[in-house]
Amino acid sequence: MAFLEIRDLGKEYPSGNGGLKALQHVSFTVEEGEIFGIIGLSGAGKSTLVRCINRLEEPSEGAVILNGKDLTKLKRNELRQERQHIGMIFQHFHLLMQRNVLDNVCFPMEIAGLSKKEARAKAGQYLEAVGIADKAKSYPSMLSGGQKQRVAIARVLASEPKLLLCDEATSALDPQTTRQILALLKEINQKYKITIVIITHAMSVVQEICDKVAVLENGRIVEMDTVDEVFRNPKTNAARRLLLMPDMQEKEIEKNEAEQEKAGQTGMEERNEQTESVRGTEE
Numbered sequence: 001m002a003f004l005e006i007r008d009l010g011k012e013y014p015s016g017n018g019g020l021k022a023l024q025h026v027s028f029t030v031e032e033g034e035i036f037g038i039i040g041l042s043g044a045g046k047s048t049l050v051r052c053i054n055r056l057e058e059p060s061e062g063a064v065i066l067n068g069k070d071l072t073k074l075k076r077n078e079l080r081q082e083r084q085h086i087g088m089i090f091q092h093f094h095l096l097m098q099r100n101v102l103d104n105v106c107f108p109m110e111i112a113g114l115s116k117k118e119a120r121a122k123a124g125q126y127l128e129a130v131g132i133a134d135k136a137k138s139y140p141s142m143l144s145g146g147q148k149q150r151v152a153i154a155r156v157l158a159s160e161p162k163l164l165l166c167d168e169a170t171s172a173l174d175p176q177t178t179r180q181i182l183a184l185l186k187e188i189n190q191k192y193k194i195t196i197v198i199i200t201h202a203m204s205v206v207q208e209i210c211d212k213v214a215v216l217e218n219g220r221i222v223e224m225d226t227v228d229e230v231f232r233n234p235k236t237n238a239a240r241r242l243l244l245m246p247d248m249q250e251k252e253i254e255k256n257e258a259e260q261e262k263a264g265q266t267g268m269e270e271r272n273e274q275t276e277s278v279r280g281t282e283e
């Protein structure tokens with residue numbers, strides 16, 4: 001039995017003329033300990049897929065089976081329990097700006113009911129593990145993008161997930177920082193035995209750390225194989241196009257900076273998103 005099985009997943013958003021099929025008949029399996037990449041152009045359905053895995057978005061059809069349990073069949077309170085095993089990191093880090101680094105990492109543990117003392121001790125260990133123990137008292141606004149993502153990774157480790165979902169987690173970072181964060185993800189994959197699903201539009205990310213990769217185009221998986229095989233012998237135009245695509249990172253970074261500036265002006269909205277992502281709930 002696979003650790004994670006996505007079976008015939010479909011997602012349709014309501015839209016003016018008959019609904020928008022963001023995902024259609026998506027099926028794949030991820031083995032325990034694997035790093036699985038899902039790659040596709042903008043609008044292919046990557047974020048929708050990753051959000052359907054933990055039901056931040058409700059799939060329209062299909063099943064998400066984690067460790068033998070079909071998450072799509074669970075009631076809210078059962079789902080909340082299962083979600084504790086699923087961590088998520090994002091392009092925009094989603095840190096709590098009013099809390100310092102240590103308190104950001106403590107947040108999920110406080111929600112889980114740990115005492116402040118216990119949470120702080122564990123948070124210290126996780127900050128050590130991601131290499132920024134010296135920033136414990138800093139606020140997110142004082143950190144670089146790479147440092148912010150390290151805090152987000154420490155926070156996710158604090159909830160002791162078995163599965164980590166990464167949605168464009170390195171898209172806001174420069175190439176060198178990207179490599180460092182990918183190396184850190186590989187390290188926590190091995191050290192903490194966390195299975196990882198990485199969503200990205202960048203082939204370099206897939207090549208750096210993934211074992212297997214699925215290519216998503218218009219909501220469907222059009223190609224899936226080991227990373228070596230897809231790089232050596234891409235079988236679809238979609239895969240070939242992604243392989244040939246110039247590095248879009250510069251553009252992404254610019255877009256990210258503009259978005260961050262905008263986000264800074266909407267404090268309340270941002271806070272809600274942060275809480276949702278930290279808790280993994282959307283209610």
Ligand SMILES: Nc1ncnc2c1ncn2[C@@H]1O[C@H](COP(=O)(O)OP(=O)(O)OP(=O)(O)O)[C@@H](O)[C@H]1O
Nearest residue numbers: 013020022040041042043044045046047048049201
């Ligand atoms: N909440 C929503 N309501 C309606 N349509 C949506 C919603 N979220 C996404 N979509 C649509 O579903 C499709 C897939 O979007 P999604 O965000 O999953 O793509 P993506 O591959 O993550 O793109 P990007 O690389 O730009 O992040 C797009 O056509 C998008 O417009």
Ligand SMILES: [Mg+2]
Nearest residue numbers: 046047048168
């Ligand atoms: Mg996306």
